[in-house]
Amino acid sequence: MSHSLNEIEAMSKRAARGAGLAWGLAEEAAKGTRWLSAFSFPGVELLAGLLTLNDRLPAVDFSPATLEGCWKAPAGRMSSLIAGAAMSDCAMRMAAGQEIEMENLCFPLLAVPFAGGAALRLGQPVSVSWQGAQFATDGQRLCAQGDRKALLSDRARRVICAAPAEMQGPVAPVQRAEVSVQAWAQLAEFARRTYAPATESSRLLGAGADLDDNE
Template sequence: MICSLNEIEALARKAARGGAMSWGLAEEAGKAVRWLSDNGFPGPWLLAELLRQNDAKPYSDLAPLQSDGIWRARRGPLCPIIAGALICDRADELKEGAPLNLGEVAVPLLLAPFAAAASRSAGVALALEWDGVSLVFDRGAPKLNGATAAMIVAGTGSVTLSAREAQAPGWGPTAPDRHVTAETFRILESFAFRTYALATEESRAGAGARRETD
């Protein structure tokens, strides 16, 4: 089905909240999915995959912790929505040339909206790279250098974000992707439906990307 960007953002926000993200993280997830769809990427599918991976995982397991210059999750892969705040907070450091190194990341393309925001904030071109993929942001639409199949993946071993020369390689999406498959819509709706259900002890135990102070 074809959805408007407003519909995509609203569904993504509600699904993220149903996946036990805090309201703040759910808002960021909605904006990230909208940005991805507006730039020609399958934003709804990416979020559906992330919510599936993170279901019932506590926030403390997903949040980034630094060790030996690399940010990793306590257990399993980093959540890209939670790690997005880390990217935005370090825009000035990125501008000064200090790279940001992340360990294993779930659905790494969900980091792209935050890298774009950091690029705009710092006023420099930034390259987001993993497994042969390079997405370059120069205060505008992303440009891709690499195989598209490697870009739309459920996870990757490591991700680097660093300043680059102000020129974008390769190509960039030219039209929004507002198509949502029936299966993706069903998954997101199933998470969104949880926002209508009464909380139970079992549902509270599954934290997804919940903030500890939520």
């Protein structure tokens, strides 16, 4: 099923919010999903997987307990959205030659768009790597090396983010993306939680549209 990038971003934002993410992070999750989809990666499928995994659970459990040393989460697994946002905020550490290391990152590819944002701020490419996978981005283009199974892994035991990175075989973005019907339905289900329930007055207003004023 083909969707425009605008459709993907809008659905992802509402779904992320419906899954309990704060508005700011929901917006970043949507932009990241759009970004991955533009490079023909299954951003929607990855987001649906992460939202399902952490559905309505406390975000603090999947956030870095500290931003010093190797980042670890209290739950033993870390959200790539939360960790990615923190990595982008700490971009100047990479500019100074410091690597950012994360442990047990879920759906690690979802953290790569945040590296793109960091690269734009630093003015130099940033790399994100885990076992069998290597990404580099300058924010506008993306390079990926590794077998597809590793690139789309649902858990990375150790993730390293660093700068500068070498751009080898960069790919330019596209305008539409193929999305699985199942993943789209999953996001739609999360999105429904954000809809305001119908009230008695709204139902009457809706019914009144069909009434004759003379009755």
